[in-house]
Amino acid sequence: MDSTDKPLRLSGHALQQMAHRGATEGEVVAAVRNGGWGPAGSGRQDSRLDFSFDATWNGKYYTTKQVRPVFVEERDEIVVVTVYVYYF
Numbered sequence: 337m338d339s340t341d342k343p344l345r346l347s348g349h350a351l352q353q354m355a356h357r358g359a360t361e362g363e364v365v366a367a368v369r370n371g372g373w374g375p376a377g378s379g380r381q382d383s384r385l386d387f388s389f390d391a392t393w394n395g396k397y398y399t400t401k402q403v404r405p406v407f408v409e410e411r412d413e414i415v416v417v418t419v420y421v422y423y424f
Contacts, residue, residue: 342413343412344369345416346364350416358401358403358423362389364405370374385402385404398423401422405419
């Protein structure tokens with residue numbers, strides 16, 4: 337099975353971090369599917385994708401939001417274990 341065809345599952349921790357850090361499920365999926373993969377240590381991978389933001393986050397205005405999921409590619413699925421979000 338090709339990596340881009342594998343189902344994507346969000347762990348409970350990833351869902352909590354997404355809500356806390358301001359990422360949507362669609363952004364996380366897009367980052368995994370379209371961002372370049374790289375090693376994240378401990379057998380995990382990560383990817384990054386920039387999104388136009390043009391809004392305020394925690395009282396400060398930003399033009400760009402970068403979503404960085406950390407995930408494990410298993411045989412039949414990709415499991416997102418956490419999500420980082422950067423605003424700039």
